[in-house]
Amino acid sequence: MKIVSFLSILLFLFSCQPEGAEYYEDLDLVYTNYDDEFNFSNKGTYSIPDRIVKIEGELGDGQLPEFVKEPFATQMLQQMESNMSALGWTKVEDPVNADVALFPAVWTNTSYYYWYNYWCWYYPYYCGWGWYYPPVVSSVTTGTLVMTMVADGDEYVEPHQVWTGLGNGVVSGAYNTTRVTKAIDQAFEQSPYLQVN
Amino acid sequence: MKKFIAIAVLVITASFQNAYCQQADYFSIQYAVSFGTGDLGDFISKPSFRGGLLEYRKAVKDNLLVGVDAGWNVLYEKKDYDSYTAGTETLSGIQYRTQNEIPLLIAADYFFSVDQPFKPYGGLGIGTLYSERTTDMGTWRIEENPWHFALKPEVGFLYEISYSTSFKLAAKYYHGFQAGELSEPQGYISISTGIAIHL
Structure with a gap:
């Protein structure tokens, strides 16, 4: 009987598993990468489309992509332009006259997680273990904003990706521009090499 | 009658004396608080209050016991929002770091004193340590x-609180030599306390 009591205590101690994320924002990520052979400092002009592409599969010939709805697109574009301006870049309307072009796009991706209760009918042993992370949801939809900076001209014969800024987070069910604009700010903040003279 | 009482007292005294002179086999369950050291301490700087262990010891000499240890410690830390750079890539976000440490060891303990209720000892364990690190x-x-x-x-030390039960307090250092995907050895200090049931 004593042994049973001791094992109960042990199980109680071991049941205290760590907690994880509590809010959607806790899962937000910002990723950046750049071409370290490209000299950003001697550039100065950029162009940017006035709409943000919403990627939803492959496009057919002549088919236009989907775009992010207003006013969300304008809010995001203004945030990008504000950050580019703060780093010394000047926006030009015609991409022909720009040193680089900045292409923003978004997409969503839904992953499904199945866990114990799908297999309880088969054998109770497979119930209750929480096989996959995160174990308490059946699906999770993530949204991604990617900003791709492309250079052409003297240094590259073909358009070449010189910087990528990417924000990723779990979609909360409503447009939350605060989280997106925060991700845009963070992408530029962690890319000081974009500063031009 | 007096003679009988005298003999009885002698026998009882002798039996207690025998109990104190030889450390009995025991099973122990303990709660453990742990602190990562080295690479583990860098990964998770917070102490762990989630841990426990089981021990069994068998006396092979009056003051030498051998046996097995099995334990489980969960170290966890939520890092503040931060940026992590490798080469030209930078990733920013909140990290949730968890490391489970499960030692499975054979062990020997040498007791410096066995004829008193307070029984200090030193020991050494050898075996394997399973580390599960998730970021x-x-x-x-x-x-x-x-x-x-x-x-x-x-x-x-063990402190006898009854004929069959002792209080136990121990400080252990677990050192897992470098292995697998983790490029550094993994070590932690564990302070454990619990009871030992003498068998």
């Missing part, structure tokens, strides 16, 4: 889970 960031997870060859020096 959660966003909806992504990095997982590394090597088995280490491990050593565990230990000091502590």
